[in-house]
Amino acid sequence: MSTVTTPAPPADAARGSHGLRLDPRAKLFLLLEANLLLFFHVGTPTEAVLTALFIVPLLLAGRVRSAVRFAVVYAALLGLSLIETPTSGGWAWLAIVPMLAVGIRMLLPCLITGAYAFTTTSPGEFTAALRRIHAPEAVVIPCIVVIRFFPTLREDYRHIRDAMALRGIPSGGGSPLRHPAQSLEYIIVPLLMNANTVAQDLSVAALTKGLGNPGRHTSMADIRMTPLDWAYMALCAVPFALFLTGVWR
Amino acid sequence: MTATTPTTTAAARGFARLSVPDLITIGVFTAVYFVLVAVCTFASAIAFAGFGSILLPALCALVSGCVYMLLVARLGKFGGITVMGLVMGLFFLVSGHFLLSFLANIVFAVAADLIAALGKYRSRIGILISYVVFSYGLTGPILPLWFMKDAYVAALEAKGKDAAYIDGVFAQVNTGSFWLAMGAILVCAVIGGWFGQRMMRKHFAKAGIV
Numbered sequence: 001m002s003t004v005t006t007p008a009p010p011a012d013a014a015r016g017s018h019g020l021r022l023d024p025r026a027k028l029f030l031l032l033e034a035n036l037l038l039f040f041h042v043g044t045p046t047e048a049v050l051t052a053l054f055i056v057p058l059l060l061a062g063r064v065r066s067a068v069r070f071a072v073v074y075a076a077l078l079g080l081s082l083i084e085t086p087t088s089g090g091w092a093w094l095a096i097v098p099m100l101a102v103g104i105r106m107l108l109p110c111l112i113t114g115a116y117a118f119t120t121t122s123p124g125e126f127t128a129a130l131r132r133i134h135a136p137e138a139v140v141i142p143c144i145v146v147i148r149f150f151p152t153l154r155e156d157y158r159h160i161r162d163a164m165a166l167r168g169i170p171s172g173g174g175s176p177l178r179h180p181a182q183s184l185e186y187i188i189v190p191l192l193m194n195a196n197t198v199a200q201d202l203s204v205a206a207l208t209k210g211l212g213n214p215g216r217h218t219s220m221a222d223i224r225m226t227p228l229d230w231a232y233m234a235l236c237a238v239p240f241a242l243f244l245t246g247v248w249r
Numbered sequence: 250m251t252a253t254t255p256t257t258t259a260a261a262r263g264f265a266r267l268s269v270p271d272l273i274t275i276g277v278f279t280a281v282y283f284v285l286v287a288v289c290t291f292a293s294a295i296a297f298a299g300f301g302s303i304l305l306p307a308l309c310a311l312v313s314g315c316v317y318m319l320l321v322a323r324l325g326k327f328g329g330i331t332v333m334g335l336v337m338g339l340f341f342l343v344s345g346h347f348l349l350s351f352l353a354n355i356v357f358a359v360a361a362d363l364i365a366a367l368g369k370y371r372s373r374i375g376i377l378i379s380y381v382v383f384s385y386g387l388t389g390p391i392l393p394l395w396f397m398k399d400a401y402v403a404a405l406e407a408k409g410k411d412a413a414y415i416d417g418v419f420a421q422v423n424t425g426s427f428w429l430a431m432g433a434i435l436v437c438a439v440i441g442g443w444f445g446q447r448m449m450r451k452h453f454a455k456a457g458i459v
Binding site: 035039114117139143144150184185191192195196199200203206207211 | 267268270272273276277279280281283285312315323328332342343348444448452456458
């Protein structure tokens with residue numbers, strides 16, 4: 001159970017893409033801008049334009065299906081939130097529909113840029129970007145470990161389920177509802193026991209590979225900001241700047 | 250957990266510097282914590298539909314006590330909880346949550362770390378309180394629900410609807426649900442933390458891990 005499986009190479013989303021491929025730092029910029037949209041409560045036209053701009057890279061990265069899904073959901077929510085509901089009488093409670101629509105709609109830019117950053121960045125690129133923006137090692141190392149550890153966790157969970165089935169302990173379906181504490185205990189205790197072992201194994205392996213060495217670390221992933229990155233960042237900044245300066249809302 | 254001395258981590262506790270193995274340990278437990286949060290997200294989305302996200306932090310607090318307790322017991326240094334909150338916040342940010350969730354995670358994690366440090370990472374009550382505080386870090390992703398209500402109200406006012414109507418629709422939806430969510434986190438974190446500490450005594454102390 002304590003095998004440290006090597007994670008499968010990330011689904012070459014980044015490498016296999018053609019056309020536009022942004023630098024991780026440009027993705028971070030888009031993500032932060034999407035967050036700022038929420039923070040400043042930008043007007044609906046600005047929001048719609050920027051959402052379209054955020055969907056384009058997703059489309060160009062080859063994630064056509066999720067891009068189309070986001071576009072459809074956004075359009076539907078936009079439609080719902082523009083509905084005029086009756087202000088009084090028995091149907092006033094319908095106001096909850098546009099309210100929810102606005103709420104989810106405002107979150108969508110964040111979700112879109114997040115999905116883009118998450119699905120198109122390989123762990124190597126992510127690490128290189130973190131190092132490049134001078135994130136402290138106390139952040140970089142746990143981040144690498146988290147990404148690295150997910151596949152192991154999934155494997156372990158499968159083993160635990162098998163072991164439980166072997167002993168005739170129901171583990172799937174409704175059993176977590178019927179015996180919540182017991183299910184939790186039986187799954188999480190072996191998981192943590194193993195996590196503890198893996199932490200030690202990984203430490204040994206990482207120190208052998210020189211993770212604890214002082215100085216600059218080199219990286220296999222080559223990331224650099226191209227003129228395209230700057231251009232796209234500028235393009236996305238324009239509607240937001242126009243909104244903030246009050247030229248167009 | 251209080252009586253047994255840590256066997257594998259060196260004697261350095263309290264405000265010692267975090268070494269690379271420490272950081273890897275934090276990373277591993279953060280991954281487990283992250284997975285639990287993710288599972289809770291799906292579970293609550295299915296179980297409570299629309300209002301799932303309001304009760305999400307409470308559900309996570311209920312489930313992830315073991316992870317927290319084991320991390321604190323294994324590490325016993327200042328910084329472990331902080332880094333866990335930081336990394337969680339970073340992953341929230343990258344997976345497209347509101348910037349506020351990043352800040353909430355860090356602020357509550359540092360506070361939780363300081364509280365646990367007061368008890369030198371040994372005091373059972375201290376760690377339980379710090380776990381409760383840490384659990385509030387997960388409120389970040391749901392706080393916009395109340396923020397965006399303001400935005401929506403502003404939009405309604407701009408449309409020319411009167412304030413009384415707006416108040417009538419939204420008043421109890423919001424303050425009520427806010428305190429419900431906050432109270433639920435408190436209760437669930439205490440139960441989850443207590444459960445975690447019981448598991449520590451029952452399993453991990455016996456196995457010699459802590």
